[in-house]
Amino acid sequence: MVTLAEVAQHAGVSASTVSYVLSGKRSISANTRQRVEQSIRELGxxxxxxxxxxxxxxSNIIALMIPLRTDMYVPVMMEIAIAVATTARTHGYxxxxxxxxxxxxxxxxxxxxGLADGMILMDVELDDERLPLLRDTDQPAVLIGLPADTTGLTCVDLDFKATGAxxxxxxxxxxxxxxxxxxxAPAVYERHTGFAERTLDGLRSRGRELGLRLLHRPCEGGYDAMAVTxxxxxxxxxxxxxxxVQNESAVEPLLALLRQQGRAVPEDVSVVAICPEQVAVQASVRLTSVAIPAQEMGRHAVEHLVAKLDGRGGDEVVLLAPELTVRASSGPAPAQ
Amino acid sequence: MVTLAEVAQHAGVSASTVSYVLSGKRSISANTRQRVEQSIRELGxxxxxxxxxxxxxxSNIIALMIPLRTDMYVPVMMEIAIAVATTARTHGYxxxxxxxxxxxxxxxxxxxxGLADGMILMDVELDDERLPLLRDTDQPAVLIGLPADTTGLTCVDLDFKATGAxxxxxxxxxxxxxxxxxxxAPAVYERHTGFAERTLDGLRSRGRELGLRLLHRPCEGGYDAMAVTxxxxxxxxxxxxxxxVQNESAVEPLLALLRQQGRAVPEDVSVVAICPEQVAVQASVRLTSVAIPAQEMGRHAVEHLVAKLDGRGGDEVVLLAPELTVRASSGPAPAQ
DNA sequence: ATAGGTTGTCGAAGCGCTTCGACAGCTTTC
DNA sequence: GAAAGCTGTCGAAGCGCTTCGACAACCTAT
Known part of the structure; x- marks a missing residue:
């Protein structure tokens, strides 16, 4: 294993000089810098x-806490996790x-x-038990999701209320x-995960203004549960x-069931999904949907955390604006 | 921040004693141990x-390298990743x-x-460019997947050939x-990902023995691609x-298309999927399937790696035996 | 009773790096 | 032409822990 000292010796400078070349925290003459860099390369x-x-x-490490639940749609989590990892790398974490x-x-x-310099928490509940700890230790942290009380916290999330609206x-x-x-799934509501309730809230309040009659039913994923619902x-x-439809694993079953019952989409019935783009595009009917911007959420989370770690920026709640894309699953309501 | 030295002082012992209490590498009297543990707790x-x-x-850290590809079914990856993380924790990593x-x-x-003590690589290709490096540095590593040449490597994977058979x-x-x-998807084959080719191999060789006429067609996920295929x-x-069906995002489209064409499953047509249990159970027809044991793969990978790190066990290729579960999507072939 | 083992504890060295203060050798300023 | 300020480099301290050898204190066997 090659050490700093060996590099220093090889380049004919002191260890501290090598360190400063690496960190750039003090100015180093072009000449010296090159010699050091050369040695670094040669010695690997x-x-x-x-x-x-x-x-x-x-430590230059960010901890990412993902939930271990099976009632949540996992691909979104994965997408966020990967976005977090790649963005973090671009910042040296x-x-x-x-x-x-x-x-x-x-x-x-x-x-x-001191394993990590900061953390990103996913799937935050309205009254998350990890939050008091976070506030106490004032560990730099960013939440993906929106708890009930956001004072002193930085959060990133899709604006689910606006999504519902x-x-x-x-x-x-x-x-x-x-x-x-x-x-x-019912469990998601029992756990008071914010996003589900916020979506509903948006749907209801805007729906009321527009004279919609709403009927909300939680639903486990899968074909059988969807059939019952x-x-x-x-x-x-x-x-x-x-x-x-907010539960992605209910989307395809719903479409199948409607088809089976002779209800045509979008002629007889319109379906709007809240799901990642990929799901909307790959479904058996190309779905009108509001995308869940997983990548963007991951990226934002990292960037805010890095800013905090650099002493820039403070607490802030970022709600990403939803975008609805019209595809083939929605159309005018049939005449009465 | 509390240090070892502070704990030592608080407990009235030397720093090394505290260290030995923590690591258990030397015997410590019950009395001293308790005092130290008490101090640790009190000081947090x-x-x-x-x-x-x-x-x-x-470092007590294991690196998990997941691929960044979009043509692979991600939930499986996620499941493995989570299994790896939880198993690793139980071993202190x-x-x-x-x-x-x-x-x-x-x-x-x-x-x-020295960031990590060892690594686990997912989605290994037949001729993976990371392998030479791994062999050179003799970094303890475990692969999930099976490269062409496994000498000097430890691998864990589902026995896809047996799965095909x-x-x-x-x-x-x-x-x-x-x-x-x-x-x-075609890209998977172009990349020479082992599992796809091994499955095909198993299907073909066993199929030949049994007089099956096989037709293999790669397929991107999604409804449209499946329709064409x-x-x-x-x-x-x-x-x-x-x-x-090996591509999970083709499963539901296939079922929908068959239904649409008036081909009943399983009366007219049988479908066998190679996919996680959850997908098989939640599909619009409960699928006869060979499960991809993501959790087990993750667990095995960690346990082998930990064994290596402890100096136990050597290189080894572990192929998990596939299990086919008969559900509602397969039945006797229709009479000619 | 004495040599030889155990057992439990301590002190000190050192892991490879960052960072602070010091300072030599310049250049600028009045 | 002396005072003041830069620049570029170095030496040394120290981050908090593990681990090795040393060594008291005690316990066996002879």
Whole structure:
């Protein structure tokens, strides 16, 4: 293993000079710099991460805490995680993957040990048990998701309330009156995950203004659960012509069921989904949808965290504006 | 920040004693141990990760390199990643998330800097460019996937050849003769990802023995691509009654298309999928499938790596035996 | 009773790096 | 032409921990 000292000797300078070449924290003559860089290359030197962390009390690692739940649509998580990892690298950080398994203890462990310089928390609940800890230790952190109380916290999320409103508007404009909302699994609501409730809130308040009759039903993913849910909905509101689907694993089953019942999309029934672009495009009917900008959320989270670590910028809540893309699954409400 | 020295002082012992209490590498009297543990708790001490890594040249971190590709089904990746993270924790390791972005450089960086003690590589290609590096540096590593040359490497994977054979057997036993294989996206084959080719190999060799007529067609995910692929298949082999699907994002489109064409599953046509359990169970028809044991793969990978890091166990190729679960999508071939 | 083992603890060295203060050798300024 | 300011480099201290050898204190066997 090659050390700084060896590089220094090889280049005929002192260790501190090599260090300054590497960090750029003091000016170094072009000549010296080149000699040092040359030696680094020749010897294949890589700074030792541990030593660096010890001496500088900076690990250049960001911890990413992802939840360990099975009732959430995972691809979105993955997309965010990958966006976080790649963005972090462009800022010189690596990413440590923590699962919800450990819960709040993970926050303590990482904070206490200096393993990571800051953390990003995904799938934050309205009243998340990790938040008090975060505030206490004033560990630099960014949340993806929106808790009830955001004081002293930096959060990034899609504006789900606006998302709900957007869906309501779209369907109302097309003349739909009876609209069913296929929500996330019941567990998601019980856990008070903010985004599900906020979407509903947006749908309801804008829906009311526009004279929509909304019927909200949580739904586990999958074909069977969707069949039951749909039956109940049509039983209760036979005149339903619009659907807003938030649970992605209910999308395809819904389309299949509607087809099976002879309800044509979009002629008889319109469907709006809240899901990643890819899902909307690959579905059996190209879906009118509001995209969940996973990549953007991951990128934003990292960039805010890095800013904090650099002492720039403070607490802030960033809500990304939703965008609705009209595709083939929505159209004018059928004449009565 | 509380240091070892402070704990030592508080407990009235020397620093080394505290260290030995923590590591258990020397015997400590019950009395002293308790005093030290008490102090640790009272002061809320957490060992500094950097200092530890520097002194012991062990970071207690495992690097997990996941590919950054969009043509692979991501949920499986996610499942593996989570399994890796949780298993690693039970062995006292944390997980560093690397994306394929950096490519082989990431291997160099991590190896050189001592950031991680070992690595797990996912989505290994038959002739992966990271492998020479791995062998050179003899960085402890475990691959998930199977390269062409496994000498000096430890690999964990589903036995895809046996998987293919199993699917062939199942359909042959049911009396099917013309079987179409819906493969992964063409890019996957071009890249020579082992698992796709091995599955095909298993299907072909066992299929030949059993007198199956196989038609293999790569397929991008999604409805449109599947529609084109299916049309070509049925054009070429109108008598096709069996389907083996390896690309999960083609499963639901295929079912929808078959339904649409009035081909009943499983009465007219049988479908066998190679996919995670969850997908098989949630599909619009409960799918006969060979499960991809993502969790198990992740767990195995970590356990082998940890064994290596402890100096136990050597190189080894572990192929998990596939299991085919019969569900509602396969049945006897229709009478001619 | 004495040599030889154990057991439990300590002190000190050192892991590879960052960073601070010092300072030699310049250039600028009045 | 002396005072003041830059620039570029160095030496040394120290980050918090692990680990090795040393060594008291005690316990066996002979």
């Amino acid at each position: 030197y890589h700074p030792n991460a541990g030593a660096r962390a010890l001496a500088s009390s900076r 690596d990413v440590l993957l923590l699962t919800g398994e450990e819960g709040p203890d993970a926050v303590r462990r990482v904070t206490g040990s 957007l869906c309501a508007e779209h369907l109302a404009t097309l003349g739909h009156r009876d609209v069913a909302v296929i929500g996330e 749909l039956a109940r909905i049509l039983d209760e509101r036979p005149g339903t012509t619009g659907f807003v | 001490y957490h060992p500094n990760a950097g200092a530890r890594a520097l002194a012991s040249s062990r 944390d997980v560093l998330l690397l994306t394929g972005e950096e490519g082989p450089d990431a291997v160099r960086r991590v190896t050189g800097s 199993l699917c062939a057997e199942h359909l042959a036993t049911l009396g099917h003769r013309d079987v179409a294989v819906i493969g992964e 299916l049309a070509r298949i049925l054009d070429e082999r109108p008598g096709t009654t069996g389907f083996v």
